[in-house]
Amino acid sequence: MPELPEVQAHAERLTAQFSGHVLTKFVPITFTALKTAVPAPKDAYGLPLQRVGRRGKYLMLQFEPITFVVHLMQGGRLLVDEKQSAKPRGGQARFVFEPDLDAPSNPALLLTEQGTERRAGVWCVPTLTALVDLPLSKLGPEALELDVDGLTHQFAAHPGRLHGFLRDQRSIAGLGRMLANEICHRAKISPFANTAKLKPDEIERVRAAIHDCVQDGLDYERTRTDMSSSKDRPGRVHGRVGEACPVCGDTIRSVSYSSYTVAYCPTCQTGGKALADNTTSKFLK
16 A cells, blocks of 8 residues: 555655646546545536645645545555546546646546455545545544654554554554554564553654654655555565565564564564564564
8 A cells, every 4th residue: 555655755746747737527437436425526627736735645636625535545546647548447536637738638637446445535525624524534643743742642542562553544644564564673663562661762763763764765756757566665674574684684574464464573673582473462572
């Protein structure tokens, strides 16, 4: 799933390409693509796109009265749609804009989703209340906006395993499976450490690791013309199980669950101990 760096860099690219373009229509290609009934997408027709923003892992296509909130989910992408075919592969919804001097044909953006889940979608909300309306209202603080005090408060309010906290969008917004692995490793803390028991110096290490890992991701994504896939993203432990840790040389190990894998280095993070590969493992510090 795209995380903060991928979504932020993509929002910047789309703003550069489509800011100022006038929307002519929004077309839900599948029945489930549009998640809201009011306000109507047509309220934005004839108006220029102000910018494409981001909140958590959501893209926000902002017009003056209406904002289209887009979630890509696991296999979704919001792509420049050059062909505009009637039945695009994986197509969920299409934004069509007026032509201009730079784009004599009607430019468009296509929301696609590969796979069978079909959970990517669009919410149409008033721009003035977009951040306090669903789906954005359920998000926790932005990952990069939390200082040590803010992170300490969130840890106390959401006790549990550090890796789970980092993935929970209600606790902290924008991070996901890959960044959770990378942040725990960068901070040299067990992914199973209890957030309520972290010491002040450990909390500072987590905060610093969040910023460093997100910045590394942004630096990479901003060199691209499209959004990367998970296997392309730079990292020290994610997707590298069985390889040597680039910091200490120990073998990167994993704890596997049905929908994700926790990757970690025993030497760097758990005092050399291997984490039991089941959901009832005891927390390690």
